Amino acid sequence: MRNIILVVAKSNNNIIGNNNKLLWEIKDDLKWFKELTLNKTIVMGRKTYESIGKALPNRKNIVLSTDLNFKPNDVILYENIERLLLENNEDLYIIGGGQIYREFLNYSNKMFITEVDTNIEGDTMFPIINEDFWFKILIKEINKNSNNEYNCKIYNYIKKTNINMKELKNIIKLYPNDYDLGSFIRNKYNYETHIFYCYIKQYPNNYDLGSFIRKLF
C-alpha cells in the first residue's frame, strides 16, 4: 500500500503562513523535515513552490498548477490531482500549502504535524482535523532556543481505517508477551511503506515495540 503523507508545521490556532511566507524559524523542524523527505517525492501547490523559490534538492519535486504559462524547469508539473495520483505510485509527501492540504486530506493515510506552541495571525490555515479518525502519537519535542523560535511537538497521525484492526487485535491476543509481540510485528511489517515502519525504527528493542503496540491498540 502506498502512503499519502501530509507534512506541516502549524500554530496552536492552525495558522501555517502569511503573505506566502512561513511565520517562524525553527531550524530543528526544518532538519527533521529534510530527513523525512530526502530522496522521496514531495508534492506542493504553485504558491508554496513560489514561496520556496526553487525545487528542494535530492527529492522528486511535483508542483500542482492550473496555469498553463507557469513552466518552471526544475519540477514536474501537474494540472490536476487525479492524474498526479495515477502516474506516481510511490509514497507522496504533501508539503503544502493550505489549499493543497485541504485537497489531499481525504486521500491521506498519515500525517506528520509539528505543533508550534504559539497563537499567531496569518492568512493561511491547516484544515481542522477530526481526531476521532486518527491515532495521534508524539514522536519528537523541540525546545525553544537560539535555533528555534518556539517550543514544538511533532506528532505522527495514522488514519484508523488504514489498519486492519481485526487482524491486529488477534495478533495482540496471540502474543501475550510484549517481547514476542514486538518480534512478530518487526518481522511482519518491517518494510518502508508500511505504517508501522517508523515505530519499528523508533523502538529497536522488541519488548518496547510490543509494549507500545499493545498500549496503542
Ligand SMILES: NC(=O)c1ccc[n+]([C@@H]2O[C@H](COP(=O)([O-])OP(=O)(O)OC[C@H]3O[C@@H](n4cnc5c(N)ncnc54)[C@H](OP(=O)(O)O)[C@@H]3O)[C@@H](O)[C@H]2O)c1
Ligand atoms: N507551515 C507549513 O508547514 C507550510 C507548508 C507549506 C506552505 N505553507 C504556507 O502556505 C501558504 C501557501 O498556501 P496556499 O494555500 O496559499 O497555496 P498552495 O496550496 O501552496 O498553492 C495553491 C495553488 O496550487 C494550485 N492548485 C491547488 N490545487 C490544485 C489542483 N487540484 N489542481 C491544479 N492546481 C492546483 C493552484 O495554482 P494556480 O493558481 O497556478 O492554478 C493554486 O493557486 C504560504 O504562506 C506558505 O508559506 C506553510
